[in-house]
Amino acid sequence: MTDILITGVGGQGIVLASKLIARAAIDAGQHVRTSETIGMSQRGGCVVSHVRVGGVQSPMIPLGNADVIIGFEPAEAVRCLSYLKEGGAVIVAKKGVIPVTSSLGGGKYDPDEMIEYLKKNVDRLIVVDGDAICEQCGSAKVLNVALLGAAAAAGLPGISPDALEQAVASMVPAKFLEINKMAFALGMNTCK
Amino acid sequence: MAAELLMGNNAIALGAIRAGVKFVSGYPGTPSTEILETVAKRNPGDIHVEWSVNEKAALEAAAGAAYAGARALVTMKQVGMNVASDPLMSLAYVGVKGGLVIACADDPGPISSQTEQDTRTFAAFSKVPVFDPSSPEEAYEMIGDAFELSEKYGCPVFIRPTTRVCHGCASIDVSDEIKDCKPEGFIKDTKRWVIFPNASYNNHIKLEKRRETLGEELSDYKYNFITGDGKMGIAAGGISWANAMEAVTAADIDCKMLKISTPYPFPERLAVRFLEGLDKVLVLEELDPVIEKELVFLCGKYGLSTKIFGKLTGDTPCAGELTVEAAKASIAKFTGVDIPVAAAKTDMPKIPMRPPVLCAGCPHRASFYAVKQAMKGKKAVFSGDIGCYTLGNAMPLDMVDTCLCMGADITIAQGIHWIEPDTVNFAFIGDSTFFASGMTGVLNAVYNKCKIVIIVLDNSTTAMTGHQPHPGTGVTMMGENGTPADIPAVLRALGVGFVETVDPLDLKAAVDTVKRAADFGEIAAVVFKSPCIAVTKTDASLKVDSDKCVGCSRCVNEIGCPALTIKDKKAVIEPSLCTGCTLCSQLCPCNAIGRC
Numbered sequence: 001m002t003d004i005l006i007t008g009v010g011g012q013g014i015v016l017a018s019k020l021i022a023r024a025a026i027d028a029g030q031h032v033r034t035s036e037t038i039g040m041s042q043r044g045g046c047v048v049s050h051v052r053v054g055g056v057q058s059p060m061i062p063l064g065n066a067d068v069i070i071g072f073e074p075a076e077a078v079r080c081l082s083y084l085k086e087g088g089a090v091i092v093a094k095k096g097v098i099p100v101t102s103s104l105g106g107g108k109y110d111p112d113e114m115i116e117y118l119k120k121n122v123d124r125l126i127v128v129d130g131d132a133i134c135e136q137c138g139s140a141k142v143l144n145v146a147l148l149g150a151a152a153a154a155g156l157p158g159i160s161p162d163a164l165e166q167a168v169a170s171m172v173p174a175k176f177l178e179i180n181k182m183a184f185a186l187g188m189n190t191c192k
Numbered sequence: 193m194a195a196e197l198l199m200g201n202n203a204i205a206l207g208a209i210r211a212g213v214k215f216v217s218g219y220p221g222t223p224s225t226e227i228l229e230t231v232a233k234r235n236p237g238d239i240h241v242e243w244s245v246n247e248k249a250a251l252e253a254a255a256g257a258a259y260a261g262a263r264a265l266v267t268m269k270q271v272g273m274n275v276a277s278d279p280l281m282s283l284a285y286v287g288v289k290g291g292l293v294i295a296c297a298d299d300p301g302p303i304s305s306q307t308e309q310d311t312r313t314f315a316a317f318s319k320v321p322v323f324d325p326s327s328p329e330e331a332y333e334m335i336g337d338a339f340e341l342s343e344k345y346g347c348p349v350f351i352r353p354t355t356r357v358c359h360g361c362a363s364i365d366v367s368d369e370i371k372d373c374k375p376e377g378f379i380k381d382t383k384r385w386v387i388f389p390n391a392s393y394n395n396h397i398k399l400e401k402r403r404e405t406l407g408e409e410l411s412d413y414k415y416n417f418i419t420g421d422g423k424m425g426i427a428a429g430g431i432s433w434a435n436a437m438e439a440v441t442a443a444d445i446d447c448k449m450l451k452i453s454t455p456y457p458f459p460e461r462l463a464v465r466f467l468e469g470l471d472k473v474l475v476l477e478e479l480d481p482v483i484e485k486e487l488v489f490l491c492g493k494y495g496l497s498t499k500i501f502g503k504l505t506g507d508t509p510c511a512g513e514l515t516v517e518a519a520k521a522s523i524a525k526f527t528g529v530d531i532p533v534a535a536a537k538t539d540m541p542k543i544p545m546r547p548p549v550l551c552a553g554c555p556h557r558a559s560f561y562a563v564k565q566a567m568k569g570k571k572a573v574f575s576g577d578i579g580c581y582t583l584g585n586a587m588p589l590d591m592v593d594t595c596l597c598m599g600a601d602i603t604i605a606q607g608i609h610w611i612e613p614d615t616v617n618f619a620f621i622g623d624s625t626f627f628a629s630g631m632t633g634v635l636n637a638v639y640n641k642c643k644i645v646i647i648v649l650d651n652s653t654t655a656m657t658g659h660q661p662h663p664g665t666g667v668t669m670m671g672e673n674g675t676p677a678d679i680p681a682v683l684r685a686l687g688v689g690f691v692e693t694v695d696p697l698d699l700k701a702a703v704d705t706v707k708r709a710a711d712f713g714e715i716a717a718v719v720f721k722s723p724c725i726a727v728t729k730t731d732a733s734l735k736v737d738s739d740k741c742v743g744c745s746r747c748v749n750e751i752g753c754p755a756l757t758i759k760d761k762k763a764v765i766e767p768s769l770c771t772g773c774t775l776c777s778q779l780c781p782c783n784a785i786g787r788c
Contacts, residue, residue: 009546019361022197026363032197033327034361039222039304040656043583044754045548058438059327059360059431062516064534079543082536099546100752104587109544117541140768 001054002157003061007080008072009097010042013144016171017070018049020148021156023171024163025053035059044099046076053158067157070147072130073097074114081121090122091151093130093143126154126191133186142183145172149187161188198364200328200357204295205230206366207335208265209239211291212373215257216241217250219628220657221269222304223358224297228267229660232669236370241669243660246598246628247272251279251294258288258348259385261376263339267295270309271597275629277314283348284318285395286387290375291342291349293335294320298354300431300478300513306578306597308511310479311352312455319399321406322350322456323415326433328362330415334453336371337413345402354478356431356513403457411461415453418466422447424527425466425498427483428476429455432514436476439519443531458486467491467498474526475502478514501526550583552755553730553771555696555722556649560584560591561751561775562702562720563618563647566710572616573608577601577630579622580656580724581649588752592620599629606633606642616710617644624654624662626679631686637715638687645709646688646717648679651724659727683717690716697722699778731772732787736763740784747776747785 004021008014015036022032035050050061063082071077071092084090096111118125133146145168152161165184172180198206204227208216216239218228232241240257244250247268254264268276273296280294296314299305315322323338325331331353342349383391410416428436429452440447450466450473452459467473467490475484484502491498501507508514508522517533524531550557560581563574576582576592577600585592594604605617621630626648637644654660661667666676683691690712694705702720709716733755743761747753755769756776763784765776777785 010548011551019197022361022363026195026197032361032363034197035356036199036359036361037303038359038658040548041303043548043551043580043656044546046546056438057434057441058516059356059362059434060516062438062442062520062534063536075543075546078540081540082534085534098757099544100549100586100754101547102544103748103757104752107542107544113541114543121537134768 001056002159003066004051004068004070004156005061005066005080005083006049006051006070006072007076008047009076010044010047012047012072013141014047014049014072017144017148018051020164020167020171021051021159023167024159027166028159028163030158031055033059046079048080068151070151072143072147074111074118075109078114078117081118084122087123089124089126089154090118091126091128091147091154092118093147094127095131126150128187128190133183136186137179137183139179142180145180146183146187149184150190153188153191195363196366197361198328198332198366199226199359199361200325200331200353201226201359202230203328203332203364204335204351204353206234207332208293209234209236210367210370211336211339212263212371213265213339214239214262214373214375215254215264216267217244217253218267219244219247219250219272220654220660221272221297222657223299223355224267224269224295225657225660226358227295228669231265243662243669245663247276248279251276251283254292255279255283255288258290258292260290260378262290263373264290264292265295266292269305270296270298270311271306272296273311273314275598280318280320280348282387284320284399285392286385287346288342288348289346291339293338293342293349293351295335295351295353297358298352298479300354303355308479310482311350312482313480315350315352315456316482319403320348320350321454322352324430324453324455325351325353325357326430326451326453328357328360329364330453331357332364334415345406347402354431406457407460410454410457411459413454413459415451416459416462417451418448418462420446420448423469423471424448425450425470425473426476426523427452427466427473427487429453429483430478432476432478432519435514435516435519436523438516439523439531443520443523443529445523445527445529447527452483455482455486460490463487463490464494467496470498472499472501472526474507474522475500476508476514476519476522477502547586548583549586549752549754550580551725552753552769553725553773554580555651555720555724555773556581556584557589557751557753558696558699558702558722558773558775559647559649559720560589562696562699563706564589564591566703566706567616570616571614572618573605574618574620575601575605575608577621577625579625581620581622584620586752588749598625599633602630602633602644602646603636605644606637606640609642609644618647619644620647620649623648623650623652623664623679627663627677631682634683634686634688642715643713644715646683646715648717648719650679650719650721653724653727655724655726659724680719688717689714691719693719693721695722696720697773697775699775725771733767733770734765734772734774734777734785734787736765737784737786738762740782742782744781747780750779751775
């Protein structure tokens with residue numbers, strides 16, 4: 001049984017990331033449950049996807065149960081850290097997304113402070129410079145696949161990097177496949 | 193048969209197609225929207241699929257299809273049921289010929305809704321049977337069972353998934369087979385299809401008898417069942433069943449369990465068999481205490497001494513979702529077994545709030561800003577409505593003073609006007625909402641000579657629920673491109689004397705138009721027409737000339753665009769978010785923002 005929590009901000013491609021992991025697991029013959037955030041939060045709010053591989057009842061990961069957290073944004077990774085099990089891994093994008101509330105003076109947000117907290121509290125932390133990968137690929141929309149590449153290289157329990165790459169190939173529209181393959185490879189490299 | 197990763201909503205759609213559905217109607221609403229979209233996408237070719245203008249129209253049209261003998265499906269969210277309740281209450285009495293299933297999605301939390309109302313309660317109120325799936329797999333099977341039951345008893349039937357079932361995915365083996373259901377056609381029979389008081393008296397008696405018959409029949413339904421043994425029991429339904437099972441399994445607790453998948457009519461014989469011999473029962477359910485009240489009632493009816501714990505006794509949360517953690521806490525208290533729950537971390541740095549906001553480049557931001565500028569220093573109330581534009585309430589726009597339900601902006605503004613005539617009363621309504629329930633309110637204002645200013649935010653789509661077409665687009669779910677309904681023409685036809693269309697991204701023209709509308713002296717309407725950034729090709733992002741920028745922060749503080757931040761005392765535009773709408777450049781006092 002493997003629980004993977006994906007968290008970030010609406011519009012970052014989180015729902016597709018969870019579908020890719022689920023596809024890879026199903027292709028490997030496993031039963032999967034997921035739970036997505038769809039609705040108002042997709043407008044720049046907090047978005048969390050739960051992916052549960054193996055025989056479980058609830059679509060939601062209980063607190064302290066996630067094997068892996070993939071954070072598309074440092075503060076959102078910290079917000080969801082209570083879901084991580086002891087010894088679990090966190091893959092997190094370095095760049096913060098500054099909320100409007102913060103720009104308007106509702107509390108300063110320093111993404112580096114979040115990364116520091118993660119470093120102190122996570123046994124296995126992988127910080128990915130997703131921005132650099134997106135720049136190399138020429139699209140801000142490949143952050144999700146870049147992070148999946150990093151997660152695949154770091155080892156998602158029960159899911160092989162090949163299966164994940166296969167899922168990307170079968171689910172990403174042909175038009176964007178090349179840059180996504182590139183992002184996946186660059187993501188994997190960050191973990192090597 | 194192939195395993196597909198299906199969202200609960202996809203599963204309901206594919207289950208309905210398998211059951212031979214021939215007519216599907218609905219109105220978009222989270223978390224129900226993908227049901228109808230999936231039917232349209234996977235339409236074998238002989239299903240009529242439509243987004244109706246609202247839920248009432250959807251249910252009535254589906255009733256007609258079912259009168260003609262077709263299997264019909266109607267989809268909506270829980271608050272949509274309020275709109276459809278008029279036909280529903282009567283349809284329960286009149287009945288149907290072809291199976292009619294209403295897929296009405298509830299939203300515990302609530303996550304994307306105005307209320308935490310419970311369709312199971314609506315089912316009991318309207319005397320319409322209801323199925324309550326606890327997983328996408330069950331939803332796939334139950335929708336077929338719902339059609340069978342509907343046809344067998346000639347009554348409409350509910351299936352009510354909740355958000356975690358609707359938007360939860362599971363790998364499901366999907367059958368390619370489709371049940372062969374050929375509609376007989378409409379057979380004239382006024383005694384049957386025309387509702388009259390004396391017939392309703394007799395039908396009421398039939399409805400009560402049917403409740404008893406069904407309660408008995410559903411006691412043997414495969415998704416209503418008892419497991420385990422002992423002196424303590426747990427009863428649950430819907431997603432709470434899944435969460436209860438997760439908690440019970442994790443804690444390794446052995447007790448008698450009752451799963452209720454048809455909360456109305458309640459499977460009485462099965463429930464009594466569950467209660468017998470039990471000292472106490474914990475009921476785990478979200479929203480209303482439906483199962484709990486039924487069990488309390490049965491204990492009274494059969495003189496059982498079993499104690500029932502749940503929402504009514506304060507042993508489970510009375511509002512919000514029943515998470516696995518909440519289930520564990522309630523079960524631990526109930527059983528006295530210590531169930532470890534991972535504690536939420538408390539030593540975290542301060543995490544910024546991240547409420548949903550209008551997207552960067554959203555034309556609604558410009559519309560709200562224009563009205564705000566036009567009304568500077570004037571006494572005005574801004575009534576808002578349901579849609580993305582409800583987010584206009586956030587700072588710094590702060591332009592939504594009221595929001596109640598679909599269409600209410602136009603009518604609430606009228607009530608405030610009559611009590612406070614010296615205030616300019618604005619009513620903001622989106623294009624889809626205007627068609628759904630705004631038009632009657634406009635006529636009400638015209639008829640009663642009420643001076644309000646209507647602002648139609650026409651972004652050419654139903655944006656909040658994921659960009660569905662509507663009458664103003666002319667596009668249908670059958671893939672046709674018809675003539676778009678003309679909002680200004682509708683407003684004029686209803687008798688509005690001042691109707692002007694303007695692009696909200698042209699700030700000066702927009703402010704000027706609003707001022708003239710407010711000064712018109714009678715009901716006036718401004719249609720702000722600019723497409724949603726998600727359905728149109730956006731422009732290249734803008735850039736701040738840091739030599740010109742004096743760091744006044746006016747752009748950030750006035751419009752709250754997520755693409756704008758201040759870094760090292762200069763405005764910065766995030767290029768991946770900016771759509772080049774130019775609103776910020778139009779209000780920059782230093783002319784520092786322009787094309788790259």
